[in-house]
Amino acid sequence: MTDTVIDTAPAPAASPRLASRRLPRWTPLAIAAGAVAVGCGIGAGAGLSSHIQWGLIALILFVAGSYAITARVEGRRQAKDRVATSLVWACFILAVVPLYSLVETTVSKGAGVLDGTFLTHSMNNVLTLDAGGGVYHAIIGTLEQVGIATVIAAPIGIFTAIYLVEYGRGNLAKWVTFFVDVMTGVPSIVAGLFILSVWFVVMGKAPASGFAGSLALAILMMPVVVRSTEEMLKLVPNELREASLALGVPKWRTITKVVVPTAIGGISTGVMLAIARIAGESAPIALLVFGSNLINTNPFSGPQSSLPYFIYQQYGNGNDPSYARAWGAALVLIAFVMILNLVARGIARWKAPKTGR
Template structure:
């Protein structure tokens, strides 16, 4: 015992020095300083070696930033903190690499699309407008997109929600496994395959020759259905079982427990999933090209005659191959991005509004 006590004294005497050494930390501004230094050196290396691509300059700066962060942190704080700093640096680098293409896309679309985006563009169609001349608008495509997406939502949302309720609340045995399997398969179905399926069913089997927006909505509903099922299923699984058990303990039937307790509790998440599924199908053009054919005129009847949509309008205008058509395509792309962004903001607002209050 005396040996252990005497051995402990030198350690205690040396404790302040060890504490001071272990407490060494880089200042908070050090990552920014390292990043600036890496960018400067990366630009110098890229310019010195005659590298024309700025992407190469950025990759060199990224490598220097990660390596410099590790070397400096290991020297001051130790290897363990250096590894943590490298992991953090890689996460931030991945975030930046993901944001740069998105920023470039949005910036390019806004800069080119805003040139034609005005009241005339939003309230006129392409009827009697020459593709090689400026003018015309996207009004007919907006109407087509809204009607086709609305019909697809009316079809897919109830079926998807009820399917998810079955899988979570009743799904046991072989049938539930097969339903889950087919939902997983439908999640990966390409949009062109959904369009071909409706084409063969609608035009060949049923003999419905004329194109219509409703036929396109059926294909969009196929694409939307698995997204609604999966999102709703996950939201229903998050509802605590204690709520179900409390309701059942009071003698409430299971169907009433589901409609009055489970679904209202998960309503915010379910609504968000449906809105995101709508945003998913709003940009599909392949089924529309196969089933709706597109039109330059305003057609407010989705059950009769060809009808346009924003994605198909973009494809059609860009395929014309002239500057006025390119400008209209960029303007329609900006309208479509705004439409999807509004849907996402609405979904976030509903999720926040329906979130459980603490």
């Protein structure tokens, strides 16, 4: 008879759960506070008068401190990730600080003259050394010039983008793409000189008009519209095109009824951003429109002002009342661009494809 031996030795203890040390969530804030305090101390002790230098010292200390503490607690791999995240936030702050400074300075210096009189009066019979006057004539000029440029550039840009995305094949499409890329980097003064040579010298038209300035602005606006529209059309899924074509719908009708309506939100946003891009141009206006202190509602005849040119003109006068009017006009221009961006965002959200549940 065989004896059965039963092993009564205790089973080995279960291995402990793998655990890694982690820093608390408030660690970045604590490191940032310490870096700011030490950076301010170093800046004050070294006699640095610029707060920007203090901020750069604090930034370096923050990145170095984040790496050192994270590497010691969590390891070098997590430390590198923490450094990359810190650099992203640092770049974001470096981008926001100048923007905030610009807006804060413009609002503080321009709000003093911004009232109903400033928005509804021109500079007619107002001496540069006297207070008063307004930007009504410049607002009219900007709206008319930008509006005409949009009517010219937006359809051409949108149709060019449709051609490049839907039909563009071969050398012609390559050359069109090349010239669009070249036009994207053309300085505004070059566009003004081109219209000056064609409009005035070759055609022999009147020496100044808002329409001539609109032509130069349209040249600057066109490549922006083409590029933005092209990218929006590329985002439309090919399945939508194929489904429409499979049903026997012609290609042109597929584009007008399927592709363009799907991308209309992004296209509208691109057009609005292009309008904001040309709204601040002053060089073509100085060359082609000449500016005026009077209200001129006819963009096809006579000099006409605009907000960018009015700012340049007033700041060039070199006296306090003119400086105040320049800052007030700058505030109006910023508000105009901000409204355009808000409208673009609203259109994009309104026209965004709705997903059903």
